Structures are given as C-alpha cells and as structure tokens.
Amino acid sequence: MSAILSATGLVKSFGGVQAVDRADLEVISGSITGLIGPNGAGKTTFFNLLSNFITPDDGIVQFKGDRIDKLQPHRIARKGMVRTFQVARALSRLSVLENLLLATQNQTGETFWNVWTQPKRIALEEKQARDRAMEILDSIGLIQKANDYAGGLSGGQRKLLEIGRAMMTKPELILLDEPAAGVNPTLINQICDYIQYWNRQGVSFLIIEHNMDVIMGLCDRVWVLAEGRNLAVGTPEEIQTNDKVLEAYLGA
C-alpha cells in the first residue's frame, strides 16, 4: 500500500492565525480518503497547501514520490493531481460542454503555427476531448444540459460539473472540497456513485466533507484536523467512536 500523496509537517499562518500547524496527511494509492474537522479547522487551507494555491510556510508535499511543494498548480495538475473548490467555479456564461472542454490539457495548442503545420492532430485532439466530455456528462447525468449555460444549473449540478471538469484532465488523484455541501439528497447519492465509479477505474480521492454519511459511506480512511493539527486518523468506524474526535466536534 504505497502513498500516492503524502504531506509532512505542513505549516501556514495568516497574520496571527495558525491555520495549519505542523499537520501530516497520506493518501494511499487507489483509496478514497477523508479529511474532516470542525469549521475553521484548517481543511481548505490544507488543500490549498497540497495543491500549492497557497505556499506553505514549512513542510513537504510529495505526489507519486516527487516533491511538489514548489511546483505551480498547473504543473501539479499536469502530473495528475487536481482539486475542486468549496465554492464551485463554473463559468456561467459558457455552456456546460464548453466548461468541460476548457479544462482539457496536454493539447498541442491551437497556436497559429500549429494550426498550419498540424491541422489533423489538432482536429483529432478536439474530437477526443469532445468525446471524453460527452462521456463524462453522460456519466454525471448532465448530457441533456450539454448546450445549456452553466449559470442555469442547480447548486448540486454545478458541483457535479466541477468534478466533471476535474475528470477531463484524466487525473490520478482528485481533491474534493465539500462535494455534498448544499446539494439535495438525491444528487448527493449520485455524486457518491460517481466518485465510486471513477475510484473503481483507479482514480484516488481525497475528500473534505461535513456530511458524515458521505464520509462513512465512501472513505477507506479518515484524517481528522482540529485547530490546524492532526487529531486522529483511522477507519470511519474508528473515527466515529474516537473520544477526542467527538469532543472536538461537540466543543466546536
């Protein structure tokens, strides 16, 4: 059981606030791993540090054995690790399909030069991206909305689109920040099915979530943060009955 992602001794303070205070985390390759903790525990900041959207004050992040804590987020994405945001960031004035196509990478690039020298290759890449987008939209139940403005989607559908956008880049690890927040129960089930479907295809997940049914139903292992520090790690069952965890939640 090797780690696809490991973080050691991460530190981040904002002025006087120690948001993350020497915290560790590991995602086993092929797993669905949870990250939970009371509001303000530092979970989103931790994600920002893992994906280098915010530079850590200290600590090491390794993805597939390589240090990534000095890499730009887009380079990390290219290596196979992508993240979604607590507030979904779909582009409302683009169609659902266009939102997915925008997320593709590793393309030859439609530069003036390439269009002249490699028109077939570009046409092929565009077709492949479109096919993948349609397959993803089909799997998340949004195919009927492919040509609708993303702005017209419900909150839950936007969350699905956000995960779909992440899937476009064929990642090996996806970090999801509260995929079930503000989503109705039917769609939550659909999001969980979707996560499990992609997990069976070999994609690892790290999920921040307050909805304990989601965490307990999906995760192999759960890490608990409180006040920026590691409070506990274990199976969902172990975490559910851990006194320190219960205390942190009740005291919050």
Ligand SMILES: Nc1ncnc2c1ncn2[C@@H]1O[C@H](COP(=O)(O)OP(=O)(O)OP(=O)(O)O)[C@@H](O)[C@H]1O
């Ligand atoms: N950019 C920032 N500037 C200043 N303080 C920040 C910033 N981002 C986060 N914080 C503070 O760091 C702490 C951790 O916040 P963070 O958003 O990481 O918590 P969280 O565990 O994701 O909470 P929630 O469950 O509510 O999403 C909080 O005290 C927050 O106010």
Ligand SMILES: [Mg+2]
């Ligand atoms: Mg958060």
